[in-house]
Amino acid sequence: MTAPRVSGARRPAAERGRLEIHPAVLRKIVEHAADGVPGTLRHERRLAGIDVGEVGAIAKVVPGVGDAQTVDVALELTLAYPAVVRSLIDAVREQVGAELDRIAGYRLRAFTVTVSGLRGAGPAPVARIR
DSSP, rough: OOOOOGGGEEEEEHHHHHOOOOHHHHHHHHHHHHHSSEEEOOEEETTTTTEEEEOOEEEEEEEEETTTTTEEEEEEEEEEEEHHHHHHHHHHHHHHHIIIIIIIEEEEEEOOOEHHHHHHHHOOOOOOOO
């Protein structure tokens, strides 16, 4: 019969194993953080001219080479018009980096942003049926 484990006698985390976070989880963290920055917008998503919902930031996250705790992020955003694009992207970079570090313990190694559109912050246009 084995003795029960005492909770105070646990080995340090580094000796018990390791934690790997799937890139899809990191992608969700990045997208959510980017969508939370004032000035980034969600926009309608269409497939063959049919409205299929809305989408915000779209990210691709690749684990960094060499250091397992770094990631390369490519992000596609729609921004509110008018906006000072450079300062808004700096705010997105700061927010994404802070959230990746806070939630997952990862750091940004490379951060690439594509601004796919500038739109007025008003309501989305309503499709007209002819």
